[in-house]
Amino acid sequence: MKQSIYIECYEGLSARMLTEALLDLMPEGKAARKLVVGLRKLSCSEAARQEMLHNMQERIHEFALPADAERLFARAYGIWLNAKATVEHVEPEELRFSKRDFDGVIAMMTTAIGMEQLQIGEVICPVLYEGFECITTQDGKKQVPLPETLYILMDTGIALQRMERDGAWVTPEAAALLAACKIVRHLPKQYQMISQGVGNGVSSEGEPARLRVVLLRRNSVARQMRPEVLTPKRAELELLTPDSAEPKFIPLKSVEKEEQRSEPGSDQNVPGKAVKSGQPDHETGQVKTVSEDFAVYSEGAVCTDADRYRRMDVSAWTSADEICKLECNLDDCSGEVLGYTMERLMREGARDVSYMPIYMKKNRPAYLLTVLCHPDDQERMEQIIFAETTAIGIRHAIMQRSILHRETDQKKSSFGKVAVKRLQKEQGKVLTLEYDSVAAIARSTGLPFRDVYRSIELELSGKNEKGEETT
Numbered sequence: 428m429k430q431s432i433y434i435e436c437y438e439g440l441s442a443r444m445l446t447e448a449l450l451d452l453m454p455e456g457k458a459a460r461k462l463v464v465g466l467r468k469l470s471c472s473e474a475a476r477q478e479m480l481h482n483m484q485e486r487i488h489e490f491a492l493p494a495d496a497e498r499l500f501a502r503a504y505g506i507w508l509n510a511k512a513t514v515e516h517v518e519p520e521e522l523r524f525s526k527r528d529f530d531g532v533i534a535m536m537t538t539a540i541g542m543e544q545l546q547i548g549e550v551i552c553p554v555l556y557e558g559f560e561c562i563t564t565q566d567g568k569k570q571v572p573l574p575e576t577l578y579i580l581m582d583t584g585i586a587l588q589r590m591e592r593d594g595a596w597v598t599p600e601a602a603a604l605l606a607a608c609k610i611v612r613h614l615p616k617q618y619q620m621i622s623q624g625v626g627n628g629v630s631s632e633g634e635p636a637r638l639r640v641v642l643l644r645r646n647s648v649a650r651q652m653r654p655e656v657l658t659p660k661r662a663e664l665e666l667l668t669p670d671s672a673e674p675k676f677i678p679l680k681s682v683e684k685e686e687q688r689s690e691p692g693s694d695q696n697v698p699g700k701a702v703k704s705g706q707p708d709h710e711t712g713q714v715k716t717v718s719e720d721f722a723v724y725s726e727g728a729v730c731t732d733a734d735r736y737r738r739m740d741v742s743a744w745t746s747a748d749e750i751c752k753l754e755c756n757l758d759d760c761s762g763e764v765l766g767y768t769m770e771r772l773m774r775e776g777a778r779d780v781s782y783m784p785i786y787m788k789k790n791r792p793a794y795l796l797t798v799l800c801h802p803d804d805q806e807r808m809e810q811i812i813f814a815e816t817t818a819i820g821i822r823h824a825i826m827q828r829s830i831l832h833r834e835t836d837q838k839k840s841s842f843g844k845v846a847v848k849r850l851q852k853e854q855g856k857v858l859t860l861e862y863d864s865v866a867a868i869a870r871s872t873g874l875p876f877r878d879v880y881r882s883i884e885l886e887l888s889g890k891n892e893k894g895e896e897t898t
Contacts, residue, residue: 493837
């Protein structure tokens, strides 16, 4: 089960402070702790630093990070790199990285490892506290909040509050990590506090800073079961009338007739047999029967194979969940706006976004925008839709859904390690390849994506290109 962390950052936030707080939350003896400690001691020459940071997205697999940690770090690094290049008005390939940049990137990596180990599914961060005035850096004076930090936070929806203290207290690397995570601005209505961790640091002016991270678990929502409908098996129903304290029995003729047709030894008690309805056909004079394609149970209930499938118990390989569905009709919104809106909604934590062509009143061609998100993210998703599109109203509904049990893993292939996902289905576990992992291999090798996917799929299933079993 995914957990949540609540970030209480009244005195600054950096990736290194986040790492320390997550290490506090991580159980002793975890192998990931050694990996984090080793990465924090990493150092290299100026030339090696420039080469590594310029090619980080291609070389990330060399660090042997867990699959989820690698994905989170890759997203955060991309956000940070884009912000840095935008602020400095250069292409990413033209950037020059300082030692502080290198340390910040490594801190992003170690934070991603900590979040993967703790199975963090969302980050609750209502507000960030920042200083004011200007600070002096190796690139000259910079306004607070730092331009990179402000650029990143503009799209996260996190509130920024000034405090009466000089200097920068929120680093661009920490902002990039938040932007890469699923952000929630409010604590859930019900949750369980598991533990807390503390991270220490300093501001740009050398003042001590302190961060507290609380590990939470949301209370699970119980599956709402339909009330069971009980069919009486007696020939009479027992009713109490206001006029008498004694039970009064009222015979039901339909029940009596049903019992007469269900005598012991009759075909009705044998599943799969044709059952006589007892009513002759007016045209042929023959007694009507129920098709043998139907299964008949001892209670006299008749159901098809489809009914039998619907009655299957899938709770062993699925779990209940709630999701919020948002919809709105847009008849005056361009494709460019819709494309950007979809990107931003997905970046902000939407589970899925789609739009399809429709016709509205007065035969106007339009689009139906549909967003699926966590119920706690409803308000934030609506704010984005109102801000980015021409919508003047949004429909919303909380829906129940069943999701397959799943787990992530890494498998060895001829291309190297590849991330996979195991899905639990009725017939057993099904293995699927993670898109990001296959795409990274396709980019590095220059091979078509579908060829790489097919090759790894056959290799993991123990088959060759012809689909034959290999020894």
